[in-house]
Every structure is written in structure tokens, then in C-alpha cells.
Amino acid sequence: MKDSLVEVNNLKKHFHIGNGQLLKAVDGVTFSIRQGETLGLVGESGCGKSTLGRTIIRLYENTDGEVLYKGKNVHRLKGKEAGQFNRDVQMIFQDPQASLNPRMTVEDIIAEGLDIHGLARGMRRERVTELLQLVGLRKEHASRFPHEFSGGQRQRIGIARALAVEPEFIIADEPISALDVSIQAQVVNLLEDLQAERGLTYLFIAHDLSMVKHISTRIGVMYLGKMVELATSNELYKLPLHPYTQALLSSVPVPDPTVKRERIILQGDLPSPANRPSGCGFRTRCPKATERCALEEPVWKEAEAGHWVACHLYD
Amino acid sequence: MEKHLLTIDNLKVNFKTYGGEVQAVRGVSFHVDKGETLAIVGESGCGKSVTAQAIMGLIPNPPGRIVDGKIVFEGSDITHLTKKEWMQIRGSKIGMVFQDPMTALNPTMKVGTQIVEGFIRNHQVTREEAQKRAIEMLRLVGIPDPEKRVDQYPHQFSGGMRQRVVIAIALACQPQLVIADEPTTALDVTIQAQILDLLRRLQEEQELSVVIITHDLGVVSEIAHRMVVMYAGIVVETGTVEDVFAAPRHPYTWGLMRSLPRIDGEEKQRLVPIDGTPPDLFNPPKGCPFAARCDYAMEICNQQMPEISTFEPGHQAACWLHDPRAPRIEELVAAGRQGE
């Protein structure tokens, strides 16, 4: 696809977890992320969202498959190109507390990337001030330490740090999950404004489906290391194809007592990715599973224009 | 008044810390009737858990202390009971469910034993009867294969199944009241749906009263009959879920509702956050605690705690906007715009 910034082709990331066991955290995922869009990634904990994000940004080596960033295989980048990638692609983490060094001042945290990449020499302080204001903090905050801030403010510091090196693509891994609702909206608005101003591309990982719908252009749904559905945000919510997506959406409690919705309550728990069911990974909980689902793995296909799904119901 | 199952009247709880004394709960009042589910909402640190701890006699003392107010359960004052008296109430009349099931479970004890521990203490039963009761409870909370599961340990259960076990423990003594503090916050949505479904079914079948603490207005609307909105240690609004959602009366409640995206909404709208953060409870403001973040704050808001106004029966809010002397909201908004 021409306008895609990132292409992920049959990407796999497996972990050895002892006793010769293999945990297939990400197991053959294919999709692309378009320039300037926000791709939302949802799915229950343990389905491989963070591992996928971390493999894309090269925090993990890939086990198989490839990630192309502007057409180049990111796991093969060396020297200057690798350095440029490390600037162009940044990550924001869930727990701002854990991802900020408590012994560094806010100024040093934000400027770390500037220092590493030799940017803003002689202009360090000015750049930091600019970044602080950009994310809604004040100049005076530069000399303080992370523990002096609230959760929402710490997330702003994390965002300022990511923005310091003027990235093109940001992977936000549950950036608002640890924040209160009234503060979540502050951070989401900030991310949206920054995107509009700077043409940023986001991979937005979250488990709050309402927020993902709000912020995303398109959404990918993962289950047990695979992507099971991908569509535009409106289409996915209006016409979910995969039985897992249908159940996931119907599980979200709607803050409106006048709305009474039909709920699909899934039976049982998520199986362990180290012990994946045969055929379709979802079949043990799927209300629509047939014999075939245990025997054959459904292929990832475009059921309708731009709407991808992996489920035997759509063959 | 005494017809309520539980009445909290002007509860105040402080904690002594190195930084000074935190006024965690600053005069909270509400009640719970038989067979109803009451939700307490509010952002982290507003005093929800401390309120729950007070109802269950679990305020750690020191550093915590109930400095004022009264908790009346089934007509008797339980504000200051001895450890032994609390044990009796907790084992038989009030059950508890917490956010993290692992902290509520003993990792070295079979789940069956944990479920009937309190029951055995309060009833004369044989081993077989106890085992039968444990299996019955596991079945009640929807754990498959209860005959086998009853002899397993907590680590052999998934997160969602552990929370079911905790609910089974809470219900084993047939309490009148269950207090659930963020029981689904740590769970995935599909598992949350299972647990909410279970709580709703049990509440109806067993005519239980439930106090559920959550920060999720979606959960409130799914499961509760009435709600209490807390902010900085006080109740800012209370009413039936229908009334509060249809016509919220407190600016904080407005803010909460506007900051939420709607999953079933068609048009994308910009979210409206509440700017700023809650006040410091070491040194809470003497007026309305929301004033610093409120778009409508007037002079009086900073000086005096708002009085409580009543709208529909049982629908109340603590906000100066509803004082007959206050200007109309439209005027305040217009004045605010001019000032910008």
C-alpha cells in the first residue's frame, strides 16, 4: 500500500519460557499503518498488544516475518539508519511513574533524547521549556522530580519526552489506562491536538474500547497473539464481523441507564498463549464455533473492502 | 430513618502520616436499603475505599481514626466495635469483595476451606456438610467442575475465577450486605461482564444489598439502583441512577459525564476534560472542594462549604449554584466568557 508508513507482514515474536516451551506472544500478524492515522489496537490482557508494539519499535528482535518502516526492514537497520529510526519512532508507556527515572529532573528526562541524538545544542533549556508548554506544563516544572507530579502530569512529561526528538510515529501503550477519567480526556485531547499540528502517526494500544473508538481512525482486534479483525473505527463498531469483536463490544458497559443492550457473555477464560487451542484460537469461547473451527485455522482475509477478518464464518 | 439497612451519618476519617493528618473522609452521609445496589463513584483518592473500610471496621488504627459520625447497621451503632464484635459481623452479616482477589485469598489454603471458614465458625456443621456447602457456593458463583475445584489452591485459578471465589467467600455466610470495592477494575471487559452479571443475579436471587465502589460510570449504570458521587472526601451528589444520569446537578458530575467518550455515539466529538486536579486533603479548602476546577465557581464557593439542595426525592447535590440567591448558570457562563 502506497500511503502506509508501517507495514507488518506475518510478524511473529515467540518467547522461550523454559522446559523447551514456546510462548507465541505474537504469531503471524499482518497489517499496515497509514501515514497520519491513528491505528487502535485492542484485546484482552496477554493477547500480545505490548509485544507487538515493542517488536515494531525494535525493543524486541522478531522471531519471523518483518516490519517495514517507510519500506525498510526495521530489524535489519544499522548505523545511521538505525539512529534515525530511533528518533522517528517513539513510545509512550502506561505507567508514567515506572517509566520516568525518579532521580532525574524533568528537564533531564525530557532532554535525554536531545542529548543522545545531539540535538538542540546550546538550546537545551529553551527546547525543554517549549516542550513543557506544548504538553500543558509550566517552565518552573523543569527543575522538579517525577514524584512531585500527579499521574496525568507525569503522562504529560512522558509525552514531552517522546516529542523532544520530533518523531513521526508514536506507539502509545495504554497511555491513559492508569489515569482517572477526567484526566484521561485531558491526555487524549493533547494527543489529538499534537497529531493535528504535527501530522503524527499513532499506534494506540488500549483496553478501554470507548476511548479507542474515540481516538482511532482504524482499529485492530487481537486475540491470543493473532489479529482477528481490522476495520475503520465506525465500521468495526457498527458491523463487527468476528464473534470475539462482537462479544468484546457488547461487554463494554455504557454509561447510560436508558440503554439496555443485548449482551454476549463469553463463557470461560482466555486460554494461555503457551497452550493455544487447535484451529481458531477463539473456538473454546466462541458461541458460533463449528467442528471446522477446531480443525482448520481461519485465514486473514479482506471480507469487505478495507475490512479484514480471520473467521470461518466469512469464507 | 431506622428502616434503612445501613446508614452512614456525617462520617469523618483521618490518617496521621509524616506529612501531617490526611482528612480522607470529611463528613459523608448516605444509606443503603434492603435489596438495593448502591454505587459509590469518584476519582482516585476521593475516599471511596476509606468509607468502605469504615463500614467494615477495617480502618487501620493507627494511623487511621474515625473522628466523627455514625455508622448504623440493622438499627445498631457499629461505629466503634471491638475486634471480636467486628469478626462476628464480618463473618455473618457483611461480606467483602476487593479489587485484587489475590490479597483476599490465602495462597496456602484450599479454596473450599477458605469459603466455609467463616461459616464453620458460626454454625455447627460436620466436615461433609462444610465440603458440600463449599461446592454449592462454587456452583452458585459459576465455577465449572466445582467438585474438583473445591480442593484446589488460588494459584490454580485465573483472575476472573479468583474473583468468583472471593464472591463465594463473601456470600458463604449469607450476609445481608456485600461491599465490593472495585471488584472488576483489574479484570478484562469480557470477564468484567461475567462478574457484573453474577453480582446482579445474586443480588436479585438472594435479595442482597450491595455497595459497589467503582470509577466507571458505565458499571454504575449497568448494575446500580442508586449512586453516590464523591469528591475530595465529601458526597457532592446522590440520587437514583436514572435521575442522576438524566439530570446531573453538580458541576463535577457534569464534568465526569462530559469527559467520557460514548461507544455507541455516531459523531466524533471532542472530549471535554475537567482541567486541573483534586485538592490536597492534608489541607482541604474550606469552601467547595471542586471550586478550583469548576467553570461556575462564585465567590462564596471558595469561602463556605455548599449546602445540600434536594431535587427529586432522594436526589441531592452540594453546590452553591442551587442556592436561591445564586445567579443563573447561563449568566455565570456568559460572565466567564467575558473574563477570558
Ligand SMILES: Nc1ncnc2c1ncn2[C@@H]1O[C@H](COP(=O)(O)OP(=O)(O)O)[C@@H](O)[C@H]1O
Ligand atoms: N519478555 C517476555 N518473556 C516471556 N513471555 C512474555 C514476555 N513478554 C510478554 N510475554 C507473554 O506474552 C503474552 C503477551 O503479552 P503482552 O504482549 O504483554 O500482552 P498485552 O500487552 O496484550 O497484555 C503474555 O502471555 C505474556 O505473558
Ligand SMILES: Nc1ncnc2c1ncn2[C@@H]1O[C@H](COP(=O)(O)OP(=O)(O)O)[C@@H](O)[C@H]1O
Ligand atoms: N492507611 C492510610 N494511611 C494514610 N493515608 C491513607 C490511608 N488510606 C487511605 N489514605 C488516604 O486517604 C485518601 C482517600 O483514600 P481512598 O479512600 O483509598 O481513595 P479511593 O477513593 O481511591 O478509594 C487518600 O488521600 C489516601 O492517600
Ligand code: SF4
Ligand atoms: S459550589 Fe461553586 S465551585 Fe462548587 S461546584 Fe457548585 S458552583 Fe462549582
Ligand SMILES: [Mg+2]
Ligand atoms: Mg500490554
Ligand SMILES: [Mg+2]
Ligand atoms: Mg479505592
